[in-house]
Amino acid sequence: MTDKINRRSANITEGVARAPNRSMYYALGYQEGDFKKPMIGVANGHSTITPCNSGLQRLADAAVIGLKEAGANPQIFGTPTISDGMAMGTEGMKYSLVSREVIADCVETCVGGQWMDGVMVIGGCDKNMPGGMMGMLRANVPSLYIYGGTILPGRYKGQDLNIVSVFEAVGQYSAGKMSEEDFCQIERHAIPGSGSCGGMYTANTMSSAFEALGLSLPYASTMANVEGEIVSMVERAAKVLVDAVRADLKPRDIVTRKSIENAVAVIMATGGSTNAVLHFLAIAHAAGVEWSIDDFERVRQRTPVLCDLKPSGQYLAVDLHRAGGIPAVMKELLKAGLLHGDCITITGRTVAENLADVPPLSAEQKVIRPVSNPIYAHGHLAILKGNLSPEGCVAKITGLKNPVITGPARVFDDEQSALAAIMANKIKPGDVMVLRYLGPKGGPGMPEMLAPTGALIGQGLGESVGLITDGRFSGGTWGMVVGHVAPEAYEGGLIALVHEGDSITIDAHRLLLQLDVDEAEIARRRAAWKRPAPRYTRGVLAKFAMNASSASSGAVLDKFE
Numbered sequence: 001m002t003d004k005i006n007r008r009s010a011n012i013t014e015g016v017a018r019a020p021n022r023s024m025y026y027a028l029g030y031q032e033g034d035f036k037k038p039m040i041g042v043a044n045g046h047s048t049i050t051p052c053n054s055g056l057q058r059l060a061d062a063a064v065i066g067l068k069e070a071g072a073n074p075q076i077f078g079t080p081t082i083s084d085g086m087a088m089g090t091e092g093m094k095y096s097l098v099s100r101e102v103i104a105d106c107v108e109t110c111v112g113g114q115w116m117d118g119v120m121v122i123g124g125c126d127k128n129m130p131g132g133m134m135g136m137l138r139a140n141v142p143s144l145y146i147y148g149g150t151i152l153p154g155r156y157k158g159q160d161l162n163i164v165s166v167f168e169a170v171g172q173y174s175a176g177k178m179s180e181e182d183f184c185q186i187e188r189h190a191i192p193g194s195g196s197c198g199g200m201y202t203a204n205t206m207s208s209a210f211e212a213l214g215l216s217l218p219y220a221s222t223m224a225n226v227e228g229e230i231v232s233m234v235e236r237a238a239k240v241l242v243d244a245v246r247a248d249l250k251p252r253d254i255v256t257r258k259s260i261e262n263a264v265a266v267i268m269a270t271g272g273s274t275n276a277v278l279h280f281l282a283i284a285h286a287a288g289v290e291w292s293i294d295d296f297e298r299v300r301q302r303t304p305v306l307c308d309l310k311p312s313g314q315y316l317a318v319d320l321h322r323a324g325g326i327p328a329v330m331k332e333l334l335k336a337g338l339l340h341g342d343c344i345t346i347t348g349r350t351v352a353e354n355l356a357d358v359p360p361l362s363a364e365q366k367v368i369r370p371v372s373n374p375i376y377a378h379g380h381l382a383i384l385k386g387n388l389s390p391e392g393c394v395a396k397i398t399g400l401k402n403p404v405i406t407g408p409a410r411v412f413d414d415e416q417s418a419l420a421a422i423m424a425n426k427i428k429p430g431d432v433m434v435l436r437y438l439g440p441k442g443g444p445g446m447p448e449m450l451a452p453t454g455a456l457i458g459q460g461l462g463e464s465v466g467l468i469t470d471g472r473f474s475g476g477t478w479g480m481v482v483g484h485v486a487p488e489a490y491e492g493g494l495i496a497l498v499h500e501g502d503s504i505t506i507d508a509h510r511l512l513l514q515l516d517v518d519e520a521e522i523a524r525r526r527a528a529w530k531r532p533a534p535r536y537t538r539g540v541l542a543k544f545a546m547n548a549s550s551a552s553s554g555a556v557l558d559k560f561e
Contacts, residue, residue, distance in 0.1 A: 030073070038245045040072045040238075041119035043079050043107050043135070045128045045148070050083030052125035052203065055194030055225040056148045059122050062231045063146065066238025067120075072245070077110045079103045079132070081125045084474065085163050085197060089419065089451035097445045097472070098544045100127040100134070100279070101557050104286070107135025117141060118245045120237065124148035124196045124225070126475070129206035130279035133215070136251045137286040142244040143251045144237055144346050145216045147207035149225030150317040151195030157182075161190040162198040164311055164476035167450055171458015174423045195225035199310030201475030204317045205272030206279060211326045212266035214254045214345030218354050222321035244346055255287040258340040261299055262330075262351065265338055268303040268379030269329050270320075271313060273475030274394045274483055277381060278446075281554030293392040293552050297383040297511070303338055304374030305398060308367055312399030312478040313375070315367045323365035327358040336371040384482060386514040387522075388468070388494050388504070391486035391552035395508050399478050403508035405466045406516070407432045411500045414438070415449060415471070422455045429464035432504040436495045437532065438471030439488025440555040444536065444545035446484075450474035453481055466506045468513065470495055470551070482506055482513055484551040490531065491550070497525040 022035065042063050046056035060076060067074040082092070082099040103123075111119050118141050121132035129147070136143035154161035169186045172178040196203035207221035217237050223230040260280060267276045277296050284291035306329060308314050320326075333339045334355055341352030361368055369375055380398035385391075397403040407430040412418035418435050421427055433452070440446050449471055456462055462479035470488035473481055487493030494515055498504070503516035515522070536542040549559040 034073055038072045038117035038242065039075055039114070040067050040241060040245070041111050041114070041116040042067070042074050042076045043110070043119060043121040043132060044076055045079045045081055045123040047081055049081055050086060050125050051151060051191055051194050052083065052196040053081050053128070053148065056122055056124055058231060059146060059148060059234050062234040063120055063122065063238055066235035067242065070239045070242035072242045075114060075116060077106070079106045079123070079128070081128055084126050084202070084448060088448060088474065089415065093447035094443050094445040094541060096127055096448065097440070097555060098540055100131040100282070101544065102540070103128060103131025104134035104138065107132055108138040111135070111139035111141060118241055119143045120146055120241055122146040122148060124203065126202040126206070126275065129203060129210065130282060133210065133283050134286040136215070137255060137283065140250050140252050142241060142249055143215065144241045144244070145210050146234055146237060147210070147216060147221055149195050149223045149230050150204055151198045152192055152224055152226060152318060153198055153316055154190040154192045156185050156189045160316065161186060162310065162316065163190060164199065164454065166190050167454025167476070168458040171422070171455035174455065175425070175459040193226055197476065198316040198318065199476060200270050200272050200307070200317065201311070202273040202275045203475070205267060205270070205276050205475055208270055208272065208326050209263040209267050209276060209280070212330060213259050213263040214343055214351065215251060217347070218327050219325045222317045222325045224318050224321070240347055243348065247348060249344070249346065249348060252287055254344055254346060255283070255289065256343065257289050257291065259343045260284055260289060260291055262339050262343060264296060264299045265303045265333055266326060266329060268300055268381065269305060269333060270307045271305050271309050271380050271398050274381060274396050274473050274477070275475055277394045278472065278484060278551060278554055282556045285554055285556050285559065293383055296381060300379030300381060303333070303379045304371060305376040305380055306332060306369045306371065306374055308369070308375060311476045319367050323367040324359070324361060327355055328361060328368055331355050331358045332361065332368070332371050382508045382511060384506070384508065384511050384513040386512045388513045388515050389485045391550060393482050393485040393513055395482045395506070396473070396478060397508045400463060400480060403480065404506065405430070405432060405480055406503060406505040407466060409434050409498050409500060409502040409504050411436070411498055415447060415452060419452045419455060422452055422459065427456070427461065427465055429461060432466035432468065432506065434495065434498050434504070435467065435469040435471060436489040438469055439486070439490055440548035440551055441545045442488050442490030443471060444541050444548065446472045446551065446555060448472045448474045449483070450477055453477045453479055466504070468495070468504070468506065480506060485513070486550045486552040488551065492526070492529060492531065494522065496529060497522060
């Protein structure tokens with residue numbers, strides 16, 4: 001390894017000024033020859049806060065072994081996490097999206113501050129994924145993402161369970177459709193061990209997209225955390241990363257407009273989370289790639305849904321892995337001309353080269369459909385516009401018989417009062433719930449609405465009640481739901497001017513979100529509206545609220561132009 005490639009050696013002044021710097025490394029056990037080796041950061045998201053991250057330490061240990069065997073010096077540093085599943089429905093949920101930015105800052109700061117030659121990011125819970133990727137792109141040294149792996153399903157009464165089973169059980173229990181014993185047993189058995197939430201929810205959506213993007217190894221995105229193959233994958237990844245350092249292959253060489261199109265095509269084909277829209281807007285911004293919310297609709301129109309995965313389908317990520325994983329999905333898309341096969345990946349090979357030896361779909365598996373027989377002809381994440389969301393919003397339309405509703409608005413300025421109304425059986429078929437002042441600035445932090453949407457599903461109202469919000473949804477959400485409404489209420493978006501009983505139309509066929517009120521009345525309401533006082537004036541939530549961009553541009557904190 002030459003000083004030209006070793007960034008630390010190349011940027012430390014020789015002689016007296018260099019000695020204190022090297023002395024610190026001698027204290028860590030370095031020898032003279034180590035200063036010619038690349039220094040590779042290992043951003044370790046291990047914590048006992050959440051099952052998503054509780055199994056990451058053995059992966060960090062494997063990374064250290066693999067990097068040393070490949071001739072590099074590993075440098076471990078920590079990144080934080082917030083458990084979306086644990087914070088859901090509480091004030092803590094406001095910190096979830098904030099943590100994406102904190103994680104990105106951690107990666108950028110440590111890599112830049114310590115002049116690392118490369119970085120391997122290891123994460124599990126939802127915001128670990130985009131946060132780590134954004135940090136990798138900002139630092140722009142050779143990088144590779146290691147997903148900590150999905151969880152295995154829980155079991156009760158012969159049925160597979162996952163985290164969304166619990167939220168939906170709340171609605172079933174409150175509607176008198178489930179016994180207290182069954183409710184308690186589902187709560188106890190849904191999460192059997194370590195790993196991220198098991199459906200094609202946000203963590204598995206983002207891991208799958210990163211594999212398609214080219215910054216994770218093939219097959220890595222759907223492995224289970226508790227199984228042995230994931231450790232072997234990390235050790236292989238360490239060698240791949242050191243080879244990328246030698247080749248000077250950087251994230252911004254890999255993340256291009258074409259590779260983002262590949263990632264979004266896989267998101268659509270797998271029925272992934274609405275959060276992927278928000279996060280890939282932020283990832284594109286970090287990469288300096290031109291990408292807008294309208295690009296998601298463009299890719300959606302040409303990409304079929306191929307995978308029968310929860311929340312709206314039958315299977316979990318472990319089932320997808322056994323059926324051939326993301327390479328099998330990508331191979332189908334590539335054959336149909338729906339992927340850019342010439343995109344370079346962290347392996348140094350192109351997408352097409354990586355997929356060349358992937359076997360055809362097995363006739364025995366039921367998880368992945370061929371392009372000739374898709375579940376849906378077009379993708380499931382529709383971008384709606386109209387007077388309620390001129391900047392765009394995101395509707396997840398899989399699993400719905402008819403994604404169209406016009407009904408009276410039921411207006412709530414916070415999540416808790418909306419959930420209370422559902423639990424008290426005050427929401428009726430045909431209603432359109434409006435949950436507002438929950439956007440990037442108003443929440444702040446765009447909290448997810450899994451508690452109310454899960455309760456609606458549990459009560460059997462998922463198809464007959466609409467719900468719109470300037471907040472977000474969990475990857476586990478499905479139903480007649482529309483999120484990321486922009487401009488948000490706190491910024492004076494029309495969602496702030498909706499009154500109880502107003503007629504609202506959600507029409508995914510026409511890509512329309514409309515407040516059915518005449519312009520004169522809207523103007524009168526706008527003249528009377530006043531921005532509410534900020535909910536926080538100090539600390540990280542206040543900083544996020546002050547700096548966050550619109551959801552339509554990713555809710556990033558560094559969009560200053």
